[in-house]
Amino acid sequence: MTYTQIGIAVVVAAIVADVFILRTRLVTRKGFWVSYAIVLFFQLLTNGVLTRLQVFRYSDSMIVGSQPDAGTPPFIGNGRIAYQPFEDLLMGFSLCLLTCALWIFWGRRGVQRTPMSGPPIWRTWAAQRRARTVASSSSVDSSGGTATTGTPSTDPGGSGHGQPPA
Amino acid sequence: MERFTYLAVLLFIFVGSAWLEIALRTRVLRRWKRLLLSLAIPFTLFVIWDIWAIATGHWSIDPDRTVGIKMGGIIPIEELIFFVVVPLASILSLEAVRAVKGWPLGDEAPATAPASGADEDTR
Numbered sequence: 051m052t053y054t055q056i057g058i059a060v061v062v063a064a065i066v067a068d069v070f071i072l073r074t075r076l077v078t079r080k081g082f083w084v085s086y087a088i089v090l091f092f093q094l095l096t097n098g099v100l101t102r103l104q105v106f107r108y109s110d111s112m113i114v115g116s117q118p119d120a121g122t123p124p125f126i127g128n129g130r131i132a133y134q135p136f137e138d139l140l141m142g143f144s145l146c147l148l149t150c151a152l153w154i155f156w157g158r159r160g161v162q163r164t165p166m167s168g169p170p171i172w173r174t175w176a177a178q179r180r181a182r183t184v185a186s187s188s189s190v191d192s193s194g195g196t197a198t199t200g201t202p203s204t205d206p207g208g209s210g211h212g213q214p215p216a
Numbered sequence: 217m218e219r220f221t222y223l224a225v226l227l228f229i230f231v232g233s234a235w236l237e238i239a240l241r242t243r244v245l246r247r248w249k250r251l252l253l254s255l256a257i258p259f260t261l262f263v264i265w266d267i268w269a270i271a272t273g274h275w276s277i278d279p280d281r282t283v284g285i286k287m288g289g290i291i292p293i294e295e296l297i298f299f300v301v302v303p304l305a306s307i308l309s310l311e312a313v314r315a316v317k318g319w320p321l322g323d324e325a326p327a328t329a330p331a332s333g334a335d336e337d338t339r
Contacts, residue, residue: 052274053269053274053275056265060265074322074323075322076321076322079319079320079321079322080319081310081313081314081317081319081320081321082310082321084313084317084319085306085309085310085312085313086309088309088312088313089305089306089309092229092232092305096225096228096229099225100221100222100225103221103278103281104278105221105222105277105278105281105282106275106276106277106278107275107276107277107278108274108275109273109274109275112273112274112275141262142302145258145262145299145302145303145306146302146303146306148257148258148261149254149255149258149303149306149307150306150307150310152253152254152257152258153250153251153254153307153310154321154322154323155254155323156250156253156254157250157323158322158323161249161250161253162247162249162250163323163325164325165243165246165247166243166314166324167240167241167242167243167244167311167312167314167315168240168241168242168314168315168316168318169241169315170239170240170241170315170316171238171239171240171241172239
Protein backbone atom coordinates (compact mmCIF):
# COMPACT_ATOMS: atom_id res chain seq x y z
CA MET A 51 0.00 0.00 0.00
CA THR A 52 1.12 3.52 -0.71
CA TYR A 53 1.32 6.33 1.84
CA THR A 54 -1.72 7.83 0.09
CA GLN A 55 -3.82 4.69 0.56
CA ILE A 56 -2.68 4.13 4.13
CA GLY A 57 -3.32 7.81 4.95
CA ILE A 58 -6.92 7.59 3.73
CA ALA A 59 -7.46 4.28 5.55
CA VAL A 60 -6.10 5.72 8.78
CA VAL A 61 -8.42 8.75 8.56
CA VAL A 62 -11.38 6.39 8.13
CA ALA A 63 -10.12 4.25 11.03
CA ALA A 64 -9.78 7.29 13.30
CA ILE A 65 -13.33 8.42 12.49
CA VAL A 66 -14.65 4.88 13.08
CA ALA A 67 -12.84 4.80 16.43
CA ASP A 68 -14.28 8.19 17.40
CA VAL A 69 -17.87 7.51 16.35
CA PHE A 70 -18.39 3.77 16.82
CA ILE A 71 -15.71 2.31 19.08
CA LEU A 72 -15.08 5.02 21.66
CA ARG A 73 -18.46 6.67 20.97
CA THR A 74 -16.97 10.08 21.71
CA ARG A 75 -18.32 11.57 18.45
CA LEU A 76 -15.84 14.45 18.50
CA VAL A 77 -16.35 14.89 14.75
CA THR A 78 -19.79 16.27 15.61
CA ARG A 79 -18.37 18.83 18.07
CA LYS A 80 -17.65 22.43 17.13
CA GLY A 81 -14.93 22.58 19.78
CA PHE A 82 -12.99 19.77 18.14
CA TRP A 83 -13.04 21.37 14.68
CA VAL A 84 -11.92 24.76 15.97
CA SER A 85 -9.06 23.13 17.85
CA TYR A 86 -8.16 21.06 14.79
CA ALA A 87 -8.00 24.25 12.73
CA ILE A 88 -5.37 25.54 15.17
CA VAL A 89 -3.47 22.24 15.02
CA LEU A 90 -3.65 22.27 11.21
CA PHE A 91 -2.22 25.79 11.04
CA PHE A 92 0.76 24.76 13.15
CA GLN A 93 1.20 21.53 11.23
CA LEU A 94 1.39 23.46 7.96
CA LEU A 95 3.96 25.77 9.59
CA THR A 96 6.20 23.29 11.42
CA ASN A 97 5.94 20.35 9.04
CA GLY A 98 6.34 22.84 6.21
CA VAL A 99 9.72 23.86 7.63
CA LEU A 100 10.79 20.23 8.02
CA THR A 101 9.72 19.17 4.53
CA ARG A 102 11.11 22.29 2.87
CA LEU A 103 14.48 21.52 4.46
CA GLN A 104 13.97 17.92 3.39
CA VAL A 105 14.38 16.57 6.89
CA PHE A 106 11.69 14.22 5.61
CA ARG A 107 12.03 12.74 2.15
CA TYR A 108 9.34 10.59 0.58
CA SER A 109 9.50 7.79 -1.94
CA ASP A 110 8.12 8.92 -5.31
CA SER A 111 6.09 5.74 -5.66
CA MET A 112 4.39 6.18 -2.27
CA ILE A 113 2.92 9.69 -2.61
CA VAL A 114 0.77 11.40 -5.23
CA GLY A 115 3.50 13.95 -5.89
CA SER A 116 7.22 13.37 -6.15
CA GLN A 117 10.41 14.08 -4.26
CA PRO A 118 12.75 16.47 -6.10
CA ASP A 119 16.26 15.12 -6.57
CA ALA A 120 17.68 18.54 -5.84
CA GLY A 121 16.30 21.79 -4.46
CA THR A 122 13.16 22.29 -2.42
CA PRO A 123 9.72 20.83 -3.17
CA PRO A 124 7.09 23.33 -4.36
CA PHE A 125 5.12 25.34 -1.79
CA ILE A 126 1.93 24.16 -3.41
CA GLY A 127 1.30 21.72 -6.26
CA ASN A 128 2.72 18.31 -7.13
CA GLY A 129 0.53 16.83 -4.40
CA ARG A 130 1.98 19.19 -1.81
CA ILE A 131 0.54 21.84 0.48
CA ALA A 132 3.00 24.10 2.30
CA TYR A 133 5.87 21.91 1.01
CA GLN A 134 4.51 18.76 2.65
CA PRO A 135 2.79 15.90 0.83
CA PHE A 136 -0.95 16.22 1.43
CA GLU A 137 -0.74 12.70 2.80
CA ASP A 138 0.96 14.19 5.88
CA LEU A 139 -2.25 16.11 6.56
CA LEU A 140 -4.15 12.81 6.61
CA MET A 141 -1.72 11.43 9.16
CA GLY A 142 -1.88 14.62 11.23
CA PHE A 143 -5.67 14.64 11.30
CA SER A 144 -5.84 10.97 12.35
CA LEU A 145 -3.29 11.49 15.12
CA CYS A 146 -5.14 14.55 16.42
CA LEU A 147 -8.61 12.97 16.28
CA LEU A 148 -7.60 9.64 17.81
CA THR A 149 -5.72 11.30 20.67
CA CYS A 150 -8.48 13.79 21.44
CA ALA A 151 -11.13 11.06 21.26
CA LEU A 152 -9.18 8.97 23.77
CA TRP A 153 -8.80 12.00 26.03
CA ILE A 154 -12.56 12.51 26.03
CA PHE A 155 -13.15 8.75 26.34
CA TRP A 156 -11.14 8.54 29.57
CA GLY A 157 -12.77 11.68 30.90
CA ARG A 158 -16.21 10.17 30.34
CA ARG A 159 -15.08 7.06 32.19
CA GLY A 160 -14.32 9.29 35.15
CA VAL A 161 -10.54 9.31 34.87
CA GLN A 162 -9.58 12.81 36.00
CA ARG A 163 -12.69 14.35 34.54
CA THR A 164 -11.89 17.25 36.81
CA PRO A 165 -10.37 19.73 37.31
CA MET A 166 -11.91 20.99 34.08
CA SER A 167 -10.05 23.49 31.91
CA GLY A 168 -10.44 27.24 32.26
CA PRO A 169 -11.12 29.95 32.93
CA PRO A 170 -8.28 31.81 31.17
CA ILE A 171 -6.20 33.76 33.68
CA TRP A 172 -7.17 37.11 32.19
CA ARG A 173 -10.79 36.48 33.13
CA THR A 174 -9.70 35.89 36.71
CA TRP A 175 -7.74 39.14 36.62
CA ALA A 176 -10.72 41.00 35.21
CA ALA A 177 -12.97 39.49 37.89
CA GLN A 178 -10.49 40.48 40.60
CA ARG A 179 -10.38 44.04 39.26
CA ARG A 180 -14.17 44.13 39.33
CA ALA A 181 -14.18 42.78 42.87
CA ARG A 182 -11.72 45.44 44.01
CA THR A 183 -13.78 48.15 42.36
CA VAL A 184 -16.90 46.86 44.02
CA ALA A 185 -15.18 46.62 47.40
CA SER A 186 -13.71 50.12 47.18
CA SER A 187 -17.04 51.63 46.25
CA SER A 188 -18.58 49.62 49.12
CA SER A 189 -21.63 48.70 47.13
CA VAL A 190 -23.17 45.25 47.33
CA ASP A 191 -22.82 43.39 44.06
CA SER A 192 -23.33 39.66 44.13
CA SER A 193 -21.56 39.16 40.81
CA GLY A 194 -18.28 40.26 42.33
CA GLY A 195 -18.62 38.18 45.44
CA THR A 196 -17.28 34.91 44.12
CA ALA A 197 -15.09 36.37 41.43
CA THR A 198 -11.83 36.13 43.35
CA THR A 199 -12.06 32.36 43.38
CA GLY A 200 -11.42 32.40 39.67
CA THR A 201 -14.66 30.67 38.92
CA PRO A 202 -17.32 33.27 38.35
CA SER A 203 -20.60 31.42 38.19
CA THR A 204 -22.51 33.77 35.95
CA ASP A 205 -20.00 35.09 33.48
CA PRO A 206 -21.59 36.12 30.19
CA GLY A 207 -18.23 35.45 28.54
CA GLY A 208 -18.71 31.78 29.16
CA SER A 209 -16.03 30.98 31.73
CA GLY A 210 -18.56 29.63 34.20
CA HIS A 211 -18.05 26.16 32.80
CA GLY A 212 -14.53 26.15 34.13
CA GLN A 213 -14.94 24.45 37.43
CA PRO A 214 -18.04 22.74 38.68
CA PRO A 215 -18.93 23.60 42.25
CA ALA A 216 -17.32 21.25 44.72
CA MET B 217 23.95 23.13 14.73
CA GLU B 218 22.26 21.67 11.67
CA ARG B 219 21.70 18.40 13.48
CA PHE B 220 19.40 20.11 15.99
CA THR B 221 16.95 21.20 13.26
CA TYR B 222 14.28 18.58 13.95
CA LEU B 223 14.75 18.83 17.71
CA ALA B 224 14.34 22.62 17.56
CA VAL B 225 11.04 22.29 15.71
CA LEU B 226 9.82 19.85 18.36
CA LEU B 227 10.83 22.31 21.08
CA PHE B 228 8.88 25.03 19.27
CA ILE B 229 5.77 22.81 19.19
CA PHE B 230 6.11 22.00 22.88
CA VAL B 231 6.71 25.58 24.04
CA GLY B 232 4.10 26.87 21.59
CA SER B 233 1.43 24.70 23.19
CA ALA B 234 2.53 24.24 26.81
CA TRP B 235 1.93 27.92 27.69
CA LEU B 236 -1.79 27.19 27.33
CA GLU B 237 -1.51 25.11 30.51
CA ILE B 238 -0.73 28.29 32.44
CA ALA B 239 -2.47 31.05 30.51
CA LEU B 240 -5.72 29.20 29.77
CA ARG B 241 -5.59 26.75 32.68
CA THR B 242 -6.05 23.78 30.37
CA ARG B 243 -5.05 21.44 33.25
CA VAL B 244 -3.87 18.76 30.82
CA LEU B 245 -0.38 18.18 32.19
CA ARG B 246 -1.82 18.30 35.67
CA ARG B 247 -4.19 15.45 34.75
CA TRP B 248 -1.18 13.32 33.80
CA LYS B 249 -2.79 9.92 34.38
CA ARG B 250 -5.56 10.67 31.90
CA LEU B 251 -2.94 12.17 29.58
CA LEU B 252 -0.72 9.08 29.63
CA LEU B 253 -3.71 6.81 29.03
CA SER B 254 -4.69 8.96 26.05
CA LEU B 255 -1.21 9.07 24.53
CA ALA B 256 -0.33 5.38 24.89
CA ILE B 257 -2.39 3.93 22.03
CA PRO B 258 -1.69 6.60 19.38
CA PHE B 259 2.01 6.57 20.32
CA THR B 260 2.24 2.81 19.89
CA LEU B 261 0.29 2.64 16.64
CA PHE B 262 1.99 5.57 14.94
CA VAL B 263 5.50 4.53 16.02
CA ILE B 264 4.89 1.06 14.59
CA TRP B 265 3.67 2.67 11.35
CA ASP B 266 6.70 4.96 11.33
CA ILE B 267 9.21 2.13 11.89
CA TRP B 268 7.57 0.08 9.16
CA ALA B 269 7.46 3.05 6.77
CA ILE B 270 11.13 3.86 7.32
CA ALA B 271 12.14 0.20 7.04
CA THR B 272 10.25 -0.24 3.75
CA GLY B 273 11.38 3.08 2.32
CA HIS B 274 8.12 5.02 2.29
CA TRP B 275 10.04 7.94 3.76
CA SER B 276 13.41 8.68 5.23
CA ILE B 277 14.75 11.14 7.77
CA ASP B 278 17.83 13.22 7.10
CA PRO B 279 20.65 11.92 9.33
CA ASP B 280 22.36 15.33 9.11
CA ARG B 281 19.40 17.13 10.70
CA THR B 282 18.81 14.75 13.57
CA VAL B 283 21.02 14.25 16.62
CA GLY B 284 21.88 10.72 15.56
CA ILE B 285 20.32 8.65 18.33
CA LYS B 286 18.28 5.87 16.74
CA MET B 287 16.10 3.42 18.58
CA GLY B 288 16.61 -0.08 17.27
CA GLY B 289 18.90 1.36 14.64
CA ILE B 290 15.89 2.55 12.63
CA ILE B 291 13.82 5.30 14.21
CA PRO B 292 15.46 8.61 15.23
CA ILE B 293 14.70 9.66 18.80
CA GLU B 294 13.08 12.82 17.42
CA GLU B 295 10.32 10.70 15.91
CA LEU B 296 9.51 9.21 19.31
CA ILE B 297 9.40 12.70 20.83
CA PHE B 298 7.20 13.83 17.93
CA PHE B 299 4.55 11.24 18.80
CA VAL B 300 4.42 12.56 22.36
CA VAL B 301 4.67 16.30 21.71
CA VAL B 302 2.18 16.51 18.84
CA PRO B 303 -0.65 14.54 20.50
CA LEU B 304 -0.03 16.56 23.66
CA ALA B 305 -0.35 19.78 21.65
CA SER B 306 -3.62 18.45 20.17
CA ILE B 307 -5.13 17.87 23.61
CA LEU B 308 -3.87 21.23 24.88
CA SER B 309 -5.48 22.89 21.87
CA LEU B 310 -8.76 21.06 22.48
CA GLU B 311 -8.86 22.09 26.14
CA ALA B 312 -7.75 25.63 25.30
CA VAL B 313 -10.74 26.06 23.00
CA ARG B 314 -13.01 24.73 25.73
CA ALA B 315 -11.43 27.04 28.32
CA VAL B 316 -12.17 30.09 26.19
CA LYS B 317 -15.44 29.17 24.47
CA GLY B 318 -17.05 26.74 26.90
CA TRP B 319 -18.39 24.48 24.15
CA PRO B 320 -19.11 20.98 25.51
CA LEU B 321 -17.03 18.05 24.30
CA GLY B 322 -19.01 15.17 25.75
CA ASP B 323 -17.06 14.38 28.93
CA GLU B 324 -18.81 16.87 31.17
CA ALA B 325 -20.29 15.58 34.42
CA PRO B 326 -23.92 14.49 34.06
CA ALA B 327 -26.24 17.34 34.99
CA THR B 328 -28.81 15.22 36.84
CA ALA B 329 -28.59 11.57 37.88
CA PRO B 330 -25.05 10.19 37.82
CA ALA B 331 -24.45 7.94 34.83
CA SER B 332 -23.61 4.32 35.44
CA GLY B 333 -19.97 3.81 36.21
CA ALA B 334 -19.18 7.50 35.85
CA ASP B 335 -17.55 9.13 38.82
CA GLU B 336 -15.38 12.07 39.63
CA ASP B 337 -11.63 12.10 39.43
CA THR B 338 -10.92 9.54 42.10
CA ARG B 339 -9.66 6.76 39.84
